[in-house]
Amino acid sequence: MAGASLEFTQPDELWAIPSLSPAMEVPVERDMLTIKDLYADAPGRPQILLKAQAILVAGLERMAAARDYIVGEELLNADYEVTLFQGDLPELFYFSASVEGFSTVVVAIHDALKNRQGKPLDLDQINAIRRCLTALTDRPFMKYDDALDLVDLLETTGLCVNPPESSAVAEILLEDEEVEERGS
Amino acid sequence: MKTKKSKNAVVDTTVLTDALLQPNGKGDSARASLTRYEATLLPTYAIKEFKAGPLHNYVWLHNKVVEAATYGEVLSAIQSNMAYRRYLPSTAMKALANFSSSIAKQTPPEVSQMYPDLTVDEAQLLQLRRWLKQLILRAWRRRTALVTEEISPLPCYTQRAPETRGSGQLETSPKKCGD
Numbered sequence: 001m002a003g004a005s006l007e008f009t010q011p012d013e014l015w016a017i018p019s020l021s022p023a024m025e026v027p028v029e030r031d032m033l034t035i036k037d038l039y040a041d042a043p044g045r046p047q048i049l050l051k052a053q054a055i056l057v058a059g060l061e062r063m064a065a066a067r068d069y070i071v072g073e074e075l076l077n078a079d080y081e082v083t084l085f086q087g088d089l090p091e092l093f094y095f096s097a098s099v100e101g102f103s104t105v106v107v108a109i110h111d112a113l114k115n116r117q118g119k120p121l122d123l124d125q126i127n128a129i130r131r132c133l134t135a136l137t138d139r140p141f142m143k144y145d146d147a148l149d150l151v152d153l154l155e156t157t158g159l160c161v162n163p164p165e166s167s168a169v170a171e172i173l174l175e176d177e178e179v180e181e182r183g184s
Numbered sequence: 185m186k187t188k189k190s191k192n193a194v195v196d197t198t199v200l201t202d203a204l205l206q207p208n209g210k211g212d213s214a215r216a217s218l219t220r221y222e223a224t225l226l227p228t229y230a231i232k233e234f235k236a237g238p239l240h241n242y243v244w245l246h247n248k249v250v251e252a253a254t255y256g257e258v259l260s261a262i263q264s265n266m267a268y269r270r271y272l273p274s275t276a277m278k279a280l281a282n283f284s285s286s287i288a289k290q291t292p293p294e295v296s297q298m299y300p301d302l303t304v305d306e307a308q309l310l311q312l313r314r315w316l317k318q319l320i321l322r323a324w325r326r327r328t329a330l331v332t333e334e335i336s337p338l339p340c341y342t343q344r345a346p347e348t349r350g351s352g353q354l355e356t357s358p359k360k361c362g363d
Contacts, residue, residue: 090291094299107314164285166207168276173241
């Protein structure tokens, strides 16, 4: 797979943009910048960015392969490609952690794949994930609203973007009124 | 054979909440029920109550996650702040305590070792925070998209999306008329 042999150096090189912090939104004027724009001519550009790019490119290749396998009705091979991509997602999350929109989409894809519970993706779902990966590649510093649009897109294909624990959270947070009524 | 749709339905806060915040069974039922009517009417007061109640609860948890240093702190905050509830569901608390689907727990050790600045605990917190924020903001964005019409506007109430503060927390004001 492309980029599999790349190494990264230090985690603090993460995206290496001075004003970025976990609590801050990326400024609007940066949302259209790509990784290539930012570091095209930078000497010694952070290897970590190359690693991110490599995982995204590999993911796109795997999802394209999965799409082709589905079209050819080779469902097992399609699922094999998706499962390999799923295995790469944790690392993508770890080094995108401080980029809010990016990691939001990665978490949504992770939960969507986790919620499959072994079921294969259909063509629409694969295409939606491909669109997400393309957006993450082209616009890693996308506006937060654009990230939410991508999460919406995943959901419209029937993917569940909530972690399995979301039912527990809802049970804890949404039952107040019932309890108060019982108690009154 | 096509089933004929019923005419109109007024959507109350409970249905709106289930449709926007409940993930599976209840949420699916609520969303499906909205499609069974020709017109679904959402009074502004239901939006106001939704924001001040259920959505605010999610924002509270989000902000706790932002401030917490450990995942255990979040669980403690839930226990402490929900102690007034006699029926705090223990199975739900166990599911949260386990958080077995977390990315951190599925990260191979050699990968997590490459990111010493982000511990397993911090990764869990961050994942929870990312999910809660997208759920909250998407719920707000979709509040009127689920229905065919918003009715009974409240001139005294401003519908403002939850805002992200500099600290990373979310702010849900206004909660009532005139705020």
